[in-house]
Amino acid sequence: LQFPDRLNCATELLDKWIASGQGDRLCLQGSDGSRWTYADLQARANQIAHVLHSEMGVVPGNRVLLRGANTPEMVACWFAVQKAGAVAVATMPLLRAKELTQVIQKAEVSHALCDVRLAQELAAALPACPQLRSVVHFHSEASDGLEARAAGHSSEFSNVDTAADDCCLIAFTSGTTGAPKGTMHFHRDVLAICRCWPSHVLKPQADDIFIGSPPLAFTFGLGGLVLFPMSVGASAVLLEKASPETLLPAITQYRATILFTAPTSYRAMAPSVAQHDLSSLRKCISAGEALPAATRKLWKDCSGIELIDGIGATELLHIFISHDEQHAKPGATGLPVPGYRACILGDEGQVLPAGQVGRLGVKGPTGCRYLADARQAGYVLNGWNLTGDAYLQDAEGYFIYQARTDDMIISGGYNIAGPEVESALLAHAAVAECAVIGVADEERGQIVKAAVVLRQGIEPSPEMAKELQDFVKASIAPYKYPRAIEFRASLPRTETGKLQRFRLRLPDDK
Ligand code: 3UK
The missing domain is CATH 3.40.50.12780 (ANL, N-terminal domain)
Incomplete structure (x- = not known):
């Protein structure tokens, strides 16, 4: 460039x-x-x-x-x-x-x-x-x-x-x-x-109408709702109060063609899609959190549109690993966006081979510049910006998200990535949202615990907890199943829609 x-x-x-x-x-x-x-x-x-x-x-x-x-x-x-x-x-x-x-x-x-x-x-x-x-x-x-x-x-x-x-x-x-x-x-x-990402993945056109939920103060929103449409002479709809309830009617009203929002928002909108005219919609982008395979399928089934997943970060300004609709792979974030390189780093900063879980490092035209922050030393290693995520690369080079580095659960000697357990739970029809964390346990070091929000009309019960546990055991390695399940009315999230797993680890947060 x-x-x-x-x-x-x-x-x-x-x-x-x-x-x-x-x-x-x-x-x-x-x-x-x-x-x-x-x-x-x-x-x-x-x-x-x-x-x-x-x-x-x-x-x-x-x-x-x-x-x-x-x-x-x-x-x-x-x-x-x-x-x-x-x-x-x-x-x-x-x-x-x-x-x-x-x-x-x-x-x-x-x-x-x-x-x-x-x-x-x-x-x-x-x-x-x-x-x-x-x-x-x-x-x-x-x-x-x-x-x-x-x-x-x-x-x-x-x-x-x-x-x-x-x-x-x-x-x-x-x-x-x-x-x-x-x-x-x-x-x-x-x-x-x-x-980078718009030219190679999104490929917007001058007559596209962009819409979405991220605030402009979040670089996901600044790029998706201002910089990217304006770089091709297109237009954007700015909603002051964007939520799953307001997005669907707004897409119909403005005949929007490109939608930016977070995975949970796609999940929350899915049951209502049939009641709205989304015929204008051409492309849907998911970022901010890992996209569970179950959510990708749910959105495809109800809207007919294959989600474009992409991982971005404030320090890198926007998306650096992603895929287009033709190269979607359930469970994988995608490949480095042209202009960026990504690798998996081991504890000593060595580049790890395919199949091994390590820290995601990214290099490209953006990134690596923290404002007067001693933590720069911990987040930039040999020119690689460490995003704080644990990832692995599969044999085809696709990057597969595991967890935030500090969210990895170690239980009974096993390394367990909470989001994998979340994905398994989300495939169950009763589950609206969930968050999986590790909680201290004398015998196993940590145990896997799931906080679950049930779909409307479904009541929490010990039988439901047992059903969810059995469901997870049947779809991923049984040692990963949530030994504890807590039903909740909602989950703590940041203003950008990210799960705050750390708040679930605090004793009094309800
Ligand atoms: C997580 C993802 C898996 C990941 C952002 C698009 O989210 C953005 O920036 P933040 O600084 O957070 C960065 C962290 O969020 N994450 C984001 N997207 C994904 N994890 N799959 C994804 N698709 O932990 C990352 O390190 O708030 C997203 C564009 C601009 C952004 N700033």
Whole structure:
């Protein structure tokens, strides 16, 4: 991948469409019924860039916190930050003051653009954050709100002449294991991910309509709902409240063609698919968590569409191992996306042969850059970015997910990957969701325990527990069966939809 030395990602993803006379193409649709062309988005981003520059005092290199739900205005803010040569620090809408404080301090945030509906938690963080000098609210009717300020500025702006390897985005990991890590990405990284996975796997077209659930603060959502559609001149639907219940009717309403969401969301939508017109839908992408074979089959059976699985990570910005519809292999994530290399590393950092379980290492145009974090040494080994996942490679080179490295269960001398047991349980018709963890046991070190959410209308009982145990024993090696089963009404998840297995290991979490 070759890039010129000077590069601003806003020029390449946004301004180029207007420059080539295609500014009236549809770019974004919002939950409020708004429709923005590329020219609309450019004009608004330019006005906001003026606000940043001349009213808020942003200079190139400043870190600007962005906080809001998925809306077109939020995308305009993102591009305004790029145009001003500053660094976007996007935060998940549900973060509380304490977590915002950590992010603001770690990333040395000096300015913020915040949806007025999320103003409260940010205000509560401010006393502990003297470095944050200026906050402006958007989606606001106030006279000092972003809309009123932007209206007073020109809709033309000359982008700051940034270097291809100037940092433009600091993304925080979800922090399922310890404090969140800030990861740094350059202008060229933003363009590199558009040329890797989308070009080789997704193959979107200019008339595609993208839709999905991930927040724009999660790089899965930023890529899938902003960068990838815009890199081909396509459009995206931004839903403020995307859930399994709202996604299906939205696909029908907007005639969406490409869907991005997490495996659990496909599973939750499956029973209702028959009641919706999904005839517009062409491609469905699953990422964020391992895709169980049972979920792949369920979605194929109800929608006729073969899921495209892909593993991505905040530190690598987007997907680096995946497969297209023709090369799906149940239970496998796929092959390295062209541009990336992946390997399985042993405890001493040696590359392991096919069939052996080890730590997944990835190398490519993105990755390996943690923001002032001593943990970099533990996550980057000889240039390989360690994702924290245990994987193996099969004889055909496919990468097969095992577990998060710290979620591997050791019971009676056996290494057991929780997700394999979860996959086996999910094949049972009574199981809606489940999570498998290891719990301490005097005799066996750990035992396998399953937390199970039953499908609506099915009651928990000792007989059901026994049935599930027998079902697992019959489909995978019997020593892997869950010796303990706990029925629950729901499972703890992050805002990005990931299971928080560690919370199930805490004594009091219900
Ligand atoms: C897990 C998967 C198996 C895996 C992400 C797509 O999830 C994203 O980023 P995060 O930093 O988490 C990374 C971790 O999530 N994971 C994600 N996808 C898969 N495990 N199969 C998958 N398909 O543990 C990984 O290390 O939150 C996903 C694009 C951008 C992203 N940031």
